Amino acid sequence: MPTVTIIQPTISEEQNHKLRCAAYCRVSSNSEDQINSFMAQTRYYEKAFEKSDREQLVDIYADEGITGTREDKRDEFKRMISDCRKGKIDRIYTKSISRFARNTKDCLKNIRELKSLGITVLFEKENIETADMTDEMMITIMGGLAQEESTSISQNLRWSCRKRMANGTYELSCPPYGYKKINGKLVICPEQAKVVKEIYDSYLSGIGMISIMKNLNERNIPCCKNSERWHMIGVSYILTNEKYTGNTLLQKTYSTNTLPVRRFKNNGNADQYYVRNTHPAIIQQETFDKVQRLISEKNQKQPRGTPHNSALHKHIFCGSCGSILIRKSCREKYYWSCRKHDLAAVDCPTKQISEDKIHSAFIRLYNKLVYNFKPVLTPLQQALQDLKYKNTKSGTTIIEKYKEIAKLKEQTHVLARLKTKGFLDEAKYLGQTTELNSKIAKIQTEIKKLNVSDEEDETLEQLDMLIGYFEKRQKLMVEFEGSAFESIVDKIVVKNQNELEFHLIGGLELTEKICS
Known part of the structure; x- marks a missing residue:
């Protein structure tokens, strides 16, 4: 029987390879106390x-003055996740689940992805480490509590704002132009x-909003600090804003109670508060009322089918500058x-089109x-199906690819240990x-291709819908049908005065001549 002698390692793995750790910090406001907390977390x-x-410690990722309910607003968090995908991090430390995320869905999604990459997250306050599979239930509960806490805080703030609106003590955060x-x-x-x-005065004298806008730009009249030039929407805002009469209409918009919070125009969905004499007036109430009546009369005189009711609205783009095209009426015709x-006109050569x-x-x-x-769409559909089958026929998932990378990286660590112990010379080490x-x-290139598969699935689904x-x-179209346009067209690009490029759902682009 052979005799086996165990030779103990002279250098431990811990000495040769340290865990690469990252720390994630976040504070949710820019107040002095919160910034102090932010600095304390970083120093810790x-x-x-x-x-x-x-x-x-390989890096500290720190979002300052950012909400935790929306992942897309946290640049440092996104950078950290990106570095994890690149294989730069083995473990993440964070103060608590509420610092990591206040949205349960985002919290679990990111933790599951990190676990698939072999990266653990340690939440110090809750003493939870994601390496233990049983912790996911705890993370769900704690993430839900963090989300509920965020929702509660948001609702309390909104209640406070409404209370101040109701008793007339609410202060505007941003002054309108003129104040x-x-x-x-x-x-x-x-x-x-x-x-x-x-x-x-110009509008009451019969000058339109576009003409007023052009006149202000030609004279280089300074606009608000957020814009270099005057736009029609800015002129419209001034002509319809009751604040210039010294009065204030509050809660013109409202926010949803659920996460993620979204803001909508208040069309009777929530209470509004009209507060009189909140500040000095620039325009007399009588003048303001005359302007509102004139705007209303002009809107009623316009032919049916305003820009927002047109199927083409927000679907036509300029091929020269990329700007969106707007709808204008002239002598009961639209352009x-x-x-x-x-x-x-000097900034873009694209002229109006009927x-x-x-x-x-x-x-x-x-x-x-x-x-x-059939001869146009079916070959495209078949090509996409073949590509999808080619990418998935092996049954290999992205997670399996990452596992392959992990094994290969482990082999590089083994080679490094063998070289350190003198069992492998420099040339063989470098070659292997x-x-x-x-x-x-x-494999990383293959992962990038697999990541595109979701987009391919969506394109294939859209092509199926189109076919x-x-x-x-089967019937030919005689008159323009808005419902048909909205069903099959994603957008139109105006190439020039003679050509339109129709981008159909499913990614198909077809050019059509403009007949004179």
Whole structure:
């Protein structure tokens, strides 16, 4: 029987390889107390790893003055997740679940992804580490409590705001054009107030909003601090804002009670509060009322089908500058004009196009597809299905790919230990590690391709819908149908005055001539 002698390692794995740790910190406001807390968290993690033999701190990811209910607003958090995917981190430390996320869905989604990458998260306050599978139930509970806490705080703040609105003590955070804020009170800004009065006088004298806007830009009249040029929406805002009469209408918008919080225009969904004499007036109430009546009369005189009721609204884009086209009426006919060209013709060459011509181009395209959708769409559908099958026929998932990378990285660690112990010379070490790194890079490329599969599935689904739509619609179109346009067209790009590029659902792009 052979005799086996165990040779104990002379260098422990812990000495050769330290866990790469990251710390995530977050405070939810920019107040002085919170910033102090933020600095304290950062200093704590810097000191915690100074004398550690088993762990090393690779980076501190810190979001300052950012909400935890929305992951897309946390740049440092997104950077940390990206570094995890790149294999730069083995473990994440964070103060508590509420610091990591206050949205249960996002919390669990990220933790599950991190676990699939072999990365653990340690929540110090709750003493939970995600390496233990049974902790997911605890994370769900704690994440739910953190979300409920965030919702409760949000509701309390909204209740406080409504209370101050009701008793007339609510203060505006941002002064409108024509005013500035001094000691919490709105004070008239003389130079801007002159512009406000001019806009009202011009509109009452029969000058339209677009003409007023152009006149202000030609004279280089300064606009608000957030914009270099005047726009029609800014002129409209001034002409319809009751604050210029010295009164304030509060809660013009409202927020949802559930996460993620969304804001909507208040069309009778929530209480509004009209507070009189809150600040000095720039415009007399009588003048303001005359302007509102004039705006109402002009809106009633417009032909049916306002820009917001048109199927083309927010679907037409300029091929030269990328701007969205707006709908304009002239002598009871509609035209679509590039916003940039409308402000200054020298900035964009795309001229306005008759809506009737756009409708006619769509009808011709639609009728061509009615007859030819099978030879046009079916090959594209088949190509996408073949690509999807090629990517998934092996049954290999992204997680399995990451596991392969983990095994290859473990082999590089073994090679490093063998080289350290003198069992492997430099040339063989470099050759084998180069080969392993090449395999890792190849798998990472495959992962990128697999990540595209979700987009391929969505495109394939849209193509199926498009083919199904034309299989049911065998009749030719005689007059423009808005419902048909919205069903099959994603957007239109105006290439020039003679060509329109229709982007259909499913990614198909077809060009159609504009007939004169």
